[in-house]
Amino acid sequence: MKKLKLELENSQEEVNKELKSYLPKGKGLEKKLFDAIEYSILSSGKRLRPFLVLKTSELFDVDKKRALRVAAAIEMVHCYSLVHDDLPAMDNDNLRRGIPTTHKKFNEAIAILTGDSLLTLAFQVLSDVLTHSDPKIRCELILELSKAAGSNGMVGGQMMDLEGQNKNLNIGVITRIQRLKTGALIGFACNSGAVLGRAEQKDRFALQGYAHDIGLAFQIKDDLLDIVGKKKNIGKAVKKDEKFGKPTFVSIMGKERAEKQAEYLSNQAIKHLEIFDDKADILRDIAKFIVERNK
Numbered sequence: 001m002k003k004l005k006l007e008l009e010n011s012q013e014e015v016n017k018e019l020k021s022y023l024p025k026g027k028g029l030e031k032k033l034f035d036a037i038e039y040s041i042l043s044s045g046k047r048l049r050p051f052l053v054l055k056t057s058e059l060f061d062v063d064k065k066r067a068l069r070v071a072a073a074i075e076m077v078h079c080y081s082l083v084h085d086d087l088p089a090m091d092n093d094n095l096r097r098g099i100p101t102t103h104k105k106f107n108e109a110i111a112i113l114t115g116d117s118l119l120t121l122a123f124q125v126l127s128d129v130l131t132h133s134d135p136k137i138r139c140e141l142i143l144e145l146s147k148a149a150g151s152n153g154m155v156g157g158q159m160m161d162l163e164g165q166n167k168n169l170n171i172g173v174i175t176r177i178q179r180l181k182t183g184a185l186i187g188f189a190c191n192s193g194a195v196l197g198r199a200e201q202k203d204r205f206a207l208q209g210y211a212h213d214i215g216l217a218f219q220i221k222d223d224l225l226d227i228v229g230k231k232k233n234i235g236k237a238v239k240k241d242e243k244f245g246k247p248t249f250v251s252i253m254g255k256e257r258a259e260k261q262a263e264y265l266s267n268q269a270i271k272h273l274e275i276f277d278d279k280a281d282i283l284r285d286i287a288k289f290i291v292e293r294n295k
Contacts, residue, residue: 001292004285008051015050016042018072022121036106036114041079043097048218048286049074052189055282056207060197069131070141070192073122077149078185080118083111085158091240119149132196140195148188157181166245171252175216178249182222183215206275210283213269218290220262223248225295227255262291 019041024034050071057067086093086101087108094104103111125131126141147153157180164177190211194204226241227250241248250258269287273280 001285001289004282004289007282008046011051011054012045012047014054014068015047015071015075018068019075022072022076022125024117032106032110033113033117036102036110037117039105040083040102040114041076041118043099045075045079045097047075049078049185049189052186052211052283052286053192055286056190056193057196058193059203059276059279060193060199062193062196065130066132066196067193069125069128070196073125073131073141073145074185074189074192076118076122076125077145077154080115080122081149081154081158081185083115083118087111090158090162093240137195137198141192144191144195145188148184153180153184154182157184161246164247167247169247169252171249174247174249174252178216178219179212182219183212186215186218187211203275206272209272210269210287213265213272214287214290217262217265217269217287220249220258220265221291221293223250224255224258224262226250266291 023038023041024030026034053071053074054064054067057064057070082096083102085091086096087103093101095101099105101111102114106114122145123142126145127138129138131141132138149155151159157177160173160177161181164173169177187208190207191204193199194207199207223241226239226248240246241251249261253261266287270284273283276283
C-alpha cells in the first residue's frame, strides 16, 4: 500500500494544481463567491474520483492533460454535491474534512451559489476543445456525467436518502440508494478513462463491474466508519446515521455482516480487472484500500 499512498499524494497535487487553474478571480461584489469556491474545492480530500479517472485513463494510454481535465471536472461535481449535502435543508453538517462547512464559513446563500458554480464549471471544462479534439468524445463525457450526477443518478439517490429516513427499508432499496448517490459518480470516473481512450466494449464492461462493486464497498465502509470511526480521522461528526434514523447497510445487516460484504465486494471488484493483467494493479490496490481505510 506504500506505492498507492505515494501515487494518491502525487495525484492530489496534480489535481489540486489543475483545479486552481480554473478558479474564477476578481475583486468585485462577487469576490465572496470566488473565495467560497476556492475554500470548498481546495480543502483536503482523498480525491478518489479524480484518481480513478487518471488510472483508468492510463489503461488506454490517454494523454495526461486530457485526463486531468476530466479528473478536475468530476471533483468539481463531487464538491458541489458535498456543499449542498451539508446544508441545513439536507444533512445539516457543521464540519467537513475537519473544517467548517461552506455554509458555516460563509452563509447558506453563498454555499448554494458555490455549489451551482462548481457544477456548471465542470461542464464548461468538459465542453472545451482542450478536453478532447473530437466533439463526439466531449459530448459523450458530458452526457455520461449529466446522467451520473442528475435525477437518475447522484441527485436521485440523495432524494431517496432523504425520503428514507425513519423508514424500514430493505437491503435492495438501500443498495439502490447508494448505487445512485455514491456509485454513480464512481461509475463515471471509471468509465471516463474508457471514453477518452475509445476503449472496446469488453473493457468498458469490466470497468463498469469494477466501479459497481467498489462504489458499494465504499459506502458500506462509510457506514461502518460512522459507527466505529473517530471524528478526528474522518473530519466530520460520527454516529449521525443512527441519530437521524437513517437506514444504512450496517443498520440492516449488522456490523459483522457489513464488514464481510464490503470485503466480498472488494474481492469481486478485483476479479473484474483480470482482463487488464498487471496494468490494473493500482486499481486493485484501490479496491483493497477502500475497505481498509480509517477515514
